[in-house]
Amino acid sequence: MLSRDVTQLQLAETMRRDFVANVSHEIRTPLTVLAGFIETLQTLSLNDAERARYLALMARQSQRMQALVQDLLTLSRLEGSPAPGLEEWTPVRALLERCAQEAHELSRRVLPTGSAAHQWQFPDDGELQSAGEIAGNETELYSALSNLVSNAVRYTPAAGLIRVTWQPQADGSATFCVRDSGPGIAAEHIARLTERFYRVDHGRSRDSGGTGLGLAIVKHVVQRHGAQLTITSAPGQGSAFCVRFPAGRWRASHAHSPAAPESTAPSL
Numbered sequence: 001m002l003s004r005d006v007t008q009l010q011l012a013e014t015m016r017r018d019f020v021a022n023v024s025h026e027i028r029t030p031l032t033v034l035a036g037f038i039e040t041l042q043t044l045s046l047n048d049a050e051r052a053r054y055l056a057l058m059a060r061q062s063q064r065m066q067a068l069v070q071d072l073l074t075l076s077r078l079e080g081s082p083a084p085g086l087e088e089w090t091p092v093r094a095l096l097e098r099c100a101q102e103a104h105e106l107s108r109r110v111l112p113t114g115s116a117a118h119q120w121q122f123p124d125d126g127e128l129q130s131a132g133e134i135a136g137n138e139t140e141l142y143s144a145l146s147n148l149v150s151n152a153v154r155y156t157p158a159a160g161l162i163r164v165t166w167q168p169q170a171d172g173s174a175t176f177c178v179r180d181s182g183p184g185i186a187a188e189h190i191a192r193l194t195e196r197f198y199r200v201d202h203g204r205s206r207d208s209g210g211t212g213l214g215l216a217i218v219k220h221v222v223q224r225h226g227a228q229l230t231i232t233s234a235p236g237q238g239s240a241f242c243v244r245f246p247a248g249r250w251r252a253s254h255a256h257s258p259a260a261p262e263s264t265a266p267s268l
Contacts, residue, residue: 092131172247
């Protein structure tokens, strides 16, 4: 008689089924909307304004599917490639300035027309110059940091405050934090935020343009770089997402480091 513990296999199969079901649902929803609009355009006589409105809504659903596929490909690449080494060093200033530029553009897109702009606190020029360098994959690092900033933009109301900080620590590590004045998150949801497609508010997440995969990508990048992600939040008190990079992954800038190219990104 042979016995075998199949618990892990069953858990893996359950996760696979849930993942396939979630992907199917996330893709089927915009496809259903597109099919409905196409049928409307084919069967009804519309004036130019109505046709333009339908086409704009169709374009939005198409962009949503493209973003979903791109995030799925990113996750697949992260899971199937070796962890980044310590050979490639990226200036933190360049990463943060790219995040600033993207945040400005996203803020203008997601806020209703005529509403007050977001308020920003961001490292000043002196802090950016002394921000040092991180060892790892530049594309992955930018993806993780920009996802955290983008989340803050999407969930912070008009005129709300978003604070981005970079702080070297006494033990040689460094911490990147994004704090917002959004609605906050109840304690029972925090542990599951990095799960794929987990949404605290399904309707609001989709309306904001998120794919439900951003924090899953952040988690994978953080783990691959030996860093640690912490999330603190409470309803009505905003949220804070912080990534602590270990001492071996961060170093202060030095004279032998290649100079970062001049950036045209706006300061927040």
